[in-house]
Amino acid sequence: MSSPARSATLRDSLGLGLAVGLYGVAFGAAAVGAGLSTWQAVALSALMFTGASQFALVGVLGAGGGAFAAVGSALLLGSRNTLYGVRLAPMLAPRGWLRRAGTAQLVIDESTAMAVAASDRELGRLAFWVTGGSVYICWTAMTLVGALGAGGLGETAQAALDAVVPAAFLALLWPRLRRTATEAGVQRRVALGGAVIALALTPFVPAGLQVVLAVVAVLLAGRPRAVAA
């Protein structure tokens, strides 16, 4: 392993980690705006530590949803981390339950993307640990900053925060819909279906449940093209 490749990986991972971690401010503010305490917001970042699920949980609670719908949508969004883990397991090969337990917490979008993109196993492991570690520290710290900052907001600032939450979800969704994404057309169809189902159900189901039920829009993706066995 060449040293320039190592420092390039280190630089990219750290840069991504810090940049992503900054969004923790938006999460902390959104969580407090949804009625969580500062420490509940920080606990979500430190313990749940998977951004889309965290936003979903506080989004549903903020919309007046119940615990079931909030946890349900968080778990559905968290399910992709299981696939990431399967993909990373051969590369990371964590030995012993303690190391595996620690590794698991850092399995998120960013650490997986950086590890998978690395040119060999050693660089992949480095990218995983540095990206995951720097996102973890920065994301959790910035959540605290955002939560404390949102504490004494006036009405106008609250209106700004209300507009920030849907925009944050759109920003999380956007990369999946880009023309360069795999099966972008199908992703767009599923996304549109999810939005329509959620809006159509809103008058009829308890708040938040429409988000969980919108998951049936994955049926619009159709069957996998090559079905093995």
Place this chain on the structure above:
Amino acid sequence: MWTTVLVGSVGCYLLKLAGLSVPAAWVQRPLVTRVVEFVPAALLAALVAVQAATSGRDLVLDGRLVGLAVAALALALRAPFIVVILLAGAAGALVHVLGG
């Protein structure tokens, strides 16, 4: 509230741990990967719609939709996340100040 926070956190953690622990063959089935690949699109879009255009059981049109439109424009122009968020927030605040 703490119960919701902790149960959700433990659940999401177990999903991560499962990926590193179960035999790959259990999870890497075409149907499972297909569903997991498209769940985020369905859910995130549902969250966008619900957070932008509903209040309780009512459909509501207010500054949030303006913020969302601004965010979409910023994303189309490849603005970074933090810029998208700030612009959406500014648009929401502006509509509020203008009495929207």
